[in-house]
Amino acid sequence: MEDKIINLVVIDDSFDSEEKIISSLRAAGYTARSSRVEDDEDLLEVIAKQTPDIIIYFEGMDLISLKQTIECLRKDKKTENCRVISVNKNEQPDVVAAMRTGAVDATSFADISHLTLIITREHLSLNSARQITKFKKSFSESERRCTSLLDSSRDAIAYIHEGMHVYSNRSYLEMFDIEESDDLEGLPILDMVAGEGRDDFKSFLRNYTKNDEGIEKLDTKLHKPDGEEFEGEIEFSPAQIEGEPCIQIIIRKEDVNSEELERQLKLLSQKDQLTGLFNRQYSIEKLEATIADCEQGKYSAALMEIHIDNFDEIKNSVGVVESDQYISEAAKTLSDVIRDEDILSRYTHDSFTVIAIDYNKDNIESYAAEIQKAISQLETSIKDSHINTTCSIGIALIDSDSPEYNDILARSEKAIASAVSKGANQIFTYTPEKGELTRHEVDAKFKEQITDALKNDKFILHYQPIVSLHGDTDERYEVFVRMETDTDNELIMPQDFLPAAERIGMSIAIDRWVLYRTIQEYTNRLKQGKNTRFFIKVSASSIKDDTLIDWLAYQIKDKKIPGHTLNFEVKETVAVTNLKSTKTLSHKLKALGCGFILDDFGTGTNPFQLLEHIHADYVRIESSFMDNLADNPQNQESIKNIAEKAAELGKLSIAQRVPDATSLSLLWGMGVNFIQGYFLQEPLPDMEYDFTEMSG
Secondary structure: OHHHEEEEEEEOOOHHHHHHHHHHHHHOOOEEEEEEEOOHHHHHHHHHHOOOOEEEEEOOOOOOOHHHHHHHHHOOHHHOOOEEEEEEOOOOOOHHHHHHHOOOEEEEOOOHHHHHHHHHHHHHHHHHHHHHHHHHHHHHHHHHHHHHHHHHOOOEEEEEEOOEEEEEOHHHHHHOOOOOHHHOOOOEHHHHEOHHHHHHHHHHHHHHHHHOOOOEEEEEEEEOOOOOEEEEEEEEEEEEEOOEEEEEEEEEEOOOOHHHHHHHHHHHHHEOOOOOOEOHHHHHHHHHHHHHHHHOOOOOEEEEEEEEOOHHHHHHHHOHHHHHHHHHHHHHHHHHHOOOOOEEEEEEOOEEEEEEEOOOOOOHHHHHHHHHHHHHOOOEEEOOEEEOOOEEEEEEEEOOOOOOHHHHHHHHHHHHHHHHHOOOOOEEEEOOOOOOOOHHHHHHHHHHHHHHHHHHOOEEEEEEEOEEOOOOOOEEEEEEEEEEOOOOOOEEOHHHHHHHHHHOOOHHHHHHHHHHHHHHHHHHHHHOOOOEEEEEEOOHHHHOOOOHHHHHHHHHHHHOOOOOOEEEEEEHHHHHHOHHHHHHHHHHHHHOOOEEEEEEEOOOOOHHHHHHOOOOOEEEEOHHHHOOHHHOHHHHHHHHHHHHHHHHOOOEEEEOOOOOHHHHHHHHHHOOOEEOOOOOOOOEOOOOOOOOOOOO
16 A cells, blocks of 8 residues: 555665664565665765655764755655654764754664654654645645635625635625725625614524524515615525634625526426426326316317337337437437427326317327427437337316316327327227216305314325435324215325315315324324324415414414424426415524425426525425336436435435335435335325335
């Protein structure tokens, strides 16, 4: 090993002393590369060829003194840190005189063991000094680069020490209309805060400085030197400047055009990463809106599901990653043939959907035939393979009598299954069976059932464990609600009644019932000695419910509920659509000691941009990433990137709908923190999962 090799120079007129030193070092586990010199010319010649680590000077040399040895070393910058040890062959030397001359130590050659210890000690010291010099250089270079990045950053960044500005970048100066950084240095940060917010700011800064809790955010009102005020969010994080501890602050001005910010974030969350088309979640959103328009008689429409024929064969032929090239080419082809007013989305790894506006049973199949023709004419070369295939299309019609989106999706699934069963390049239009309910009838039916369930306590909670992959044995359960029917052992699932509840304005009441019963269940578990954390879904309506936080604060205080017990889930798409309300809710929940989860996270082009505005403790990865995970490198890479980025930001990641042990193993290797799914346990009315099973 390199740190066990010593470049040694022995200044002596005898070969014996050099051999004895080398032998002693070898016994101590070191390799000595040694040279022996007798005068200053020899020493300078050796130094020119190889920079020595240690020089052993034997007292009494006629041609070179200890002082001359030190002077030779100081002539060259690369040897100025070389260690010189003075040795007397016959008696104990004058250690003080030797060290005053420039030696690091002195000893008698009669005690070779002591000399060996001095040599190894000084060699270790020299290596440490060299490492320190290297690190100082690297640190200096890193600070230079960081300063350059800070200066060019569009974020308004400043460093404060003991409440005073010690650094501010150009964006920070521009935010406050200040010309030069010198005008700001030494100025208290408190001077930038508007009068009514100063007490809260001082209290926040005092607590932050005391606790040093990592990244914290504070919304407050700031003002410029001319008195102009503006709303801003200040992000605090620990930092250093020139080796001194300080606090970095980033100020994000509340954009007066928050609608534009929401629009940009929403656009990013709607896009499929591979094709640039709209993603599955967005297609479902648009399908809901289209169904609502059709119910009002604005137009009729159709949902077409386009399945690429023989895609598994293509994948097996060219490889999983390379087959994505065909999907990208197919996406471009479909974009060219689809009308501007229609919504084209990537639905699964090998299928697309089109929401076709103003179509009916008389003209939709001719539109589908145009799509089939375009796909059949697509020719792609991948890894010396010529790819050409067809597509099958299933169609579900939408009109004023159509049911909700879940039923339309079910119809399109049945249609595409029928088309595929007939062979390649087929079209099948689903015809509703007699007795299928319309959307209006569905809403009317559920309004009556939900009212009865709330009045007569006919909702029931089920729980699914959320399990750590890294030894955390705390109990975590996601809460699911079901609705009982008059028929024994029959439950109505949430995906059936919650969309209707949202439409008819009853989702807030259901959310509040679920939360109240969850708090009751927490109390029951506590009596059993169980400290359970609950993950509770929140509807879009509850996000905007101004009474939720006050009610929750009372319950937490009354029941003495500890922090991190109640954790609230909001879907990423819902958060984007209701950005301001979600941001306010997430920060208020944090103040109450509750957790916040962004659910169905990661399908957008830049999902982490949302975390710049919303406080979240967890991100739960969108379930579509679990599709065929073991054989899908693209999904594996996406999950790995989400988990790593979440960890960098101090967020915990959850993978949902984990299907099998193979996926579990992959997720562990990707750095995912928690998993849940039917593979572990389906949602059940009792909480009996053994969280210690995976702790070993």
